[in-house]
Amino acid sequence: MFNPTRDQVRNFFIEAWRKQRAAEPLSAMENMAVDIIALHPEYQPVLEDPDAIAREFSPDDGQINPFLHLSLHLAIAEQLSIDQPPGIRAAVATLQLARGNRHDALHEVLECLGETLFNAQRNNAPPDGAAYLECLRRRAG
Structure with a gap:
């Protein structure tokens, strides 16, 4: 299984x-990443900062880690592309439909994914796909 370091993900x-900015060819995964980055103009200056690889983003300081946020978006895009866990596309x-906006809906998914990963780590267990989907259904109302 691929397990990149923090610096590899950031890079x-x-x-x-x-x-993208240099109009160079992109891989399929890079295309997915660029589409997500385009939805987050607030993170683009960070990605253009040569010191960003080493920078710390502390929630204690009220900072959102843009690399974590983008990584979770990318994970969700991959999940949707293969409907894994089964039923995530429909959810x-x-x-x-409930949010009226795809990006807002994806941020709700991101919250559920974060909760699912937190619970898996806390319980030293694999992520619970059924609980993940239930979280999405609850948020849809």
Whole structure:
């Protein structure tokens, strides 16, 4: 299984954004990342900062880690592309209808994914796909 370091993840997003701005060819995964970055103009200056790889983003300081946020978006995009866990596409479609905006709906998914990953780590267990989908259904109302 691929288990990149923090710096590798950060470099992936920085390099994908650099290639986009330079009009260089992108891989399929880089295209997905660039589409997500385009939805987050507030993070683009960070991706253009040469010191961003080493920068700390502390929630204690009220900072959102843009690399974590983008990574979770990318994970969700991959989940939707293969409908894994089964039913996530339908759950997200329902959530999107409820929110009226795809990006807002995806941020709700991001919250559920974060909760699911937190619980898996806390319980030293694999992520619970059924609980993840239930979280999405609850948020859709």
